Amino acid sequence: QVQLQESGPGLVKPSQTLSLTCTVSGGSISSGFYFWSWIRQPAGKGLEWMGHIYTSGSTKYNPSLKSRITISVDTSKNQFSLKLSSVTAADAAVYYCARDTEKTLAFYYWGQGTLVTVSS
Amino acid sequence: EIVLTQSPGTLSLSPGERASLSCRASQSVSSSYLAWYQQKPGQAPRLLIYGASSRATGIPDRFSGSGSGTDFTLTISRLEPEDFAVYYCQQYGSSPWTFGQGTKVEMK
Numbered sequence: 338q339v340q341l342q343e344s345g346p347g348l349v350k351p352s353q354t355l356s357l358t359c360t361v362s363g364g365s366i367s368s369g370f371y372f373w374s375w376i377r378q379p380a381g382k383g384l385e386w387m388g389h390i391y392t393s394g395s396t397k398y399n400p401s402l403k404s405r406i407t408i409s410v411d412t413s414k415n416q417f418s419l420k421l422s423s424v425t426a427a428d429a430a431v432y433y434c435a436r437d438t439e440k441t442l443a444f445y446y447w448g449q450g451t452l453v454t455v456s457s
Numbered sequence: 458e459i460v461l462t463q464s465p466g467t468l469s470l471s472p473g474e475r476a477s478l479s480c481r482a483s484q485s486v487s488s489s490y491l492a493w494y495q496q497k498p499g500q501a502p503r504l505l506i507y508g509a510s511s512r513a514t515g516i517p518d519r520f521s522g523s524g525s526g527t528d529f530t531l532t533i534s535r536l537e538p539e540d541f542a543v544y545y546c547q548q549y550g551s552s553p554w555t556f557g558q559g560t561k562v563e564m565k
Contacts, residue, residue, distance in 0.1 A: 384494075384502065384545055384556040399553040400458075433501055441508060442549045443492035447501035 339363045341434045341448035348454050349428075355421040355453055359434030360414070367392065367412045372437050374444065375408060375419045377430040385430075390417055429455045459484050459548050461557035469565040476533040478560045480546035485526045490550030493522055493531045496559075497542045505544075506531060536562070 345357035359373070366373065374389040388398035390408045398406050407420040421428060431452050435444040460483040470476055480491070489509035494502035504513040506522035509529055519534040533540055541564050546557040 383558045384547070386547075386554040386556070397552055401553070441492070441511070441513075442490065443504055443507040443513075443547065444494075444502070445504045445507075445513060447503075450501055 339436065339446045341436065341446055343432060343434050343448045343451040345451060345453070347452055348456060349424050350457050351425055351455055352423055355419070355424050355428060355455075357419045357432055357434075357451060357453070358416050359418070359448055360416050361436075362415070365412075366410060366415050366417060369439070372442065373408075373410070373417045374435045374437075376433045376435055376444070377428075378433070378450075379427075379430040387419070387421075424455050426455050429453060458553055459486065459551050459555055461546050461548060461555055463544075463546060463557035463560045465560060466558075467561045467563060469563050470536055471565045472536050472538055474536050476531075476536055476540075476562055478531040478533075478544055478546075478562075480524075480529040480531070480557050482527040482529070482548060484551070486529075486548045487550035489525050490548055491522075491524070491529050492547045492549065493520075494545045494547065495540075495542045496545065502545060533562075538564075 340362045342360045349355045372389040375387040390396045405422045410417045431450040433450045434448045436446040438445045462481045464479045491509045493506040496502040510522045521532050523530050543559045543561045545559050
């Protein structure tokens, strides 16, 4: 059973770069054909898909994040990561990592989420 | 970008009642790539329905999804106490993948 766990700083200063990692257990991040995604949810609000990295290493990002986002994979650590630059208060949210399955591109596996606050 | 509009915003019902939640897309969702999620406070969303009408593993059969094109519905046939939560639809047929704003099902 695949399990995902987010980690990273809970507090980031405005204009700095937010960096989070999702550690994958119960399977290899380099096997199969899956989309490894980041999704965020500001407090009391809805969900926003930020982007994903495919098993092949190709990426796709939400245009709303323009050029601020980078998703990468570290196969040696069985992790994938999110970097979001030039953060503002609008980037404060719970950040989730998620993955699809062989049956569907929808998000079946989710991490528990990690809260990121943006404040000086 | 496909905008998903969910209605109603809040649904007040009693256990045992039937719930019908609507999700309308601004453009046709290709290949019915439409999913429904349930989210409870402090928890990650849980996938209920994918492909508009297929139940995810372990989801009770009181949850059903229907629709195609731009109009989709999630139906909960008889509400159980654990079903009171927020429900989101999501399309994954066109990038960027997008979510609806959610429907809260609250206990009357």
